[in-house]
Amino acid sequence: MVFHSQYPDLDIPQCNILTYLFGDGQNQPTTPLWIEAANPSHSLSVAQILSWVKRLGSGLDKLGVPKAAAIMVFSPNHLYVPVVYLAAAGSQRLFTGANPSYTANEVALQIKTIEASILLVHPSLLKTGLAAAKEAGLPFDRVFQFSSGENPLSEEGIRDWRSILPSHSEAQSWKWDDLYGKPSTETTAAINFSSGTTGLPKGTCITHYNLVSNASQSLYLRLVGSPFSVERPNPDERWLAFLPLYHAYSQLWTINIACKLRVRVYVMDKFELAPFLSYIERYKITALQAVPPVLVMLAKRPETSKYDLSSVNHILCGAAPLSQTLQQEVSTKLGCVIAMNPGTVDIDESGSIGHLTPNTEIKLIDDDGNEAIGEGARGELVVRGPQIMKEYWRNEQATRDCKDSEGWFWTGDVALHRGGKFWIVDRKKELIKVNGLQVAPAELEAVLLEHDGIADAAAVGIVVHGEEIPRAYVVLQPHAKGKVNEKDIQDFVAKRVAKHKKLAGGVKFVDEIPKLASGKIIRKVMKEWSKRDVKEVESRVKARL
Structure with missing residues (x-):
């Protein structure tokens, strides 16, 4: 059964993201729009950001950076990151950003994977960025310091990114291709690397039409x-x-x-x-x-x-x-x-993820590969719509694994349909299998967070004596330390869940749950922790049995 949006389809323009945001570029607002929170005297208006976009677009042309080449940013947030994002995409190049907490090896992997032509590095990350560039074989003359303020030449000879820009007046004649029609659906604007919570990150290719569609729907x-x-x-x-x-x-x-x-x-x-x-x-x-x-x-x-x-x-x-x-x-x-709002459904206040967004269809596929139908239908969320990514960067197998020839995208999210709305139950690959029954880590985590002594928590499966059972890693509130023990937590959960969902694998107190900046728990780290703790848990389970 295919579920359709209750909202009317939108007439979404097929065009360059710059055309969508700035039209013909004339008469843009001059009031501050992006403002530095720590220092509000630093800001950019729409007119100013468009002028900077034109300067960078023109500068990349003069530098000989070809179309479809990747411009990579390795920096914390600041006012000029939107400039690079819009200039790279709008000039038919590719924007990609690296997590500023990455190690040199991780940055190098992304540089090599994306074949970055330019690397813009915040001065505070320059040592890591240069080590990554060296490992990836990116010449240092293609690495630039990148921050809100202008930076002097570094000891390694790395210039400020402004050094490649023409003046504001010189760049005003720079034009972008509107990409009307089919080109906007085929031209990649940004490549965002998947979180890598369960394995190596993959580059998600987002077209101009994807960006415009997602913004229009939202x-x-x-x-x-x-x-x-x-x-x-x-x-x-x-x-x-x-x-x-x-x-x-x-x-x-x-x-x-x-x-x-x-x-x-x-x-x-x-x-x-x-x-x-x-x-x-x-x-x-x-x-x-x-x-x-x-x-x-x-x-x-x-x-x-x-x-x-x-x-x-x-x-x-x-x-x-x-x-x-x-x-x-x-x-x-x-x-x-x-x-x-995960991007395919509307906002809702009942705990569900709501109704479908305009121009979007959904199917739920059960464990047997059949479409789940009717009230209470449950299965993997499979989505089709203009906001769905084009492909994974140079990874045909990964693309085929999640997107079929008809444009249906297999999200890996397990969802429940009830009363015309959808609830995300968990990630399919993260489910804990207990005697053939599925246990959702997110469900256990929600229960754990109901405890007033718990600040944060993550649940994971641990294989003990050949059988998988649930285990939790818990961060205690300051007032609970020394007062709440592991058994207290197990008992708390046991009163609120079915028998197979109980924390039979125990509870371990930790200082922090490993998470990405996006807020996602890094599941592969949780699995590593559970593997590390197998012997300890097996000895306890043996003693109990």
Whole structure:
């Protein structure tokens, strides 16, 4: 059974992302749009960012960087990351960003995989960036320092990125190809590397039409039922951007949608709780795009009570599963709407991921490969729509494994359909198999986070005596340390789940749950921990038996 959106199909333009955002480029607003949160005197207007985009587009042309070549950014967030994103994509080159926490080996792997032509490195990461460039064989004259301020020549002879740019006046004649029609569906704009939570990262190729579609759909859902529109947005809206700009979620909202809506965005270089809370109070932030770990902090960290967060009226949460309990807890505490939006469904306040977005279809495929139908249908979420990626970068097998010839994309998410809405149960590859029964780590994690002594948690399967059983790694709240033990946690969960979901593999207290900047738990690390702990757990299970 194919589920269709309840919303009317949108007339989504097929064009260059620059055409979608800036039209013909004339008469752009000059009021500050992207603002440095730590220093609001530093800002860029739409007109200014377009001028910088033209300068970089022209500079890359003069440098001889060919079309479809990758421009790679290795930097924390700052005001000029959107410039590179839009200039690289708009000039028919490729934008790709690397996690600033990567090691030199990890950066080198991405450089080699993407065959980067240019590497823009923040000065604080220059040592790592140069080591990566050397390992990947990228000449140092194609590596540039990249930050909000202009940088002097480094000891290694690395120039500032501004050195390749013509003046603002010289670049005003630079034009981009509108890519109307089919070219926009075929031309890759950005390559975002998958999180690598279960294996090596893969490059996800996103076309201009994908970007325009995703922005159009998200804007429709954000504005439907409100008195505002793209042409007449809410003048009082203010956002705080703290999600990493190498990630698609942040690119969509911080760059593309903010620019289209002309919403003021205060940009943080990275997430830190105290500054995050202070900026909300200082700038009277009205809306946030967040990930579940941030909501866990808002719900459970005592620091939140020290700041006035009453201006926040809407939080969009994506990138990882969010429990209904946590959703409701934060909503009640802050008095705001908490909405989920993974990109194929609309926002919802019931704990579900809601209805389908416009122009989108969904199927649920059960373990036997059949379409799950009717009320309570459960299976892998298979999606088709104009926002779905084109392919994995130079990885035909990986593309075939998740996308068929008819455009259906196999997400790996296990979903439940009920009452016309969808609930994400878990990731298919992450399910724990207990005596043939499936246990979703996210379900156990949601239960664990209901405990007022738990700050964060992750569940994973551990194979003991040839059988897989659930195990949890838990970060305690400061007030619970020394007062709550492992058995207390096991008993707490046991009262709330079926027998096969009990934490028979035990509980281990840790200082931190390993997560990506997007908020996703790094499942491959959890599996490594469980393998490491097998002997310890087996000895306990033996003694118990």
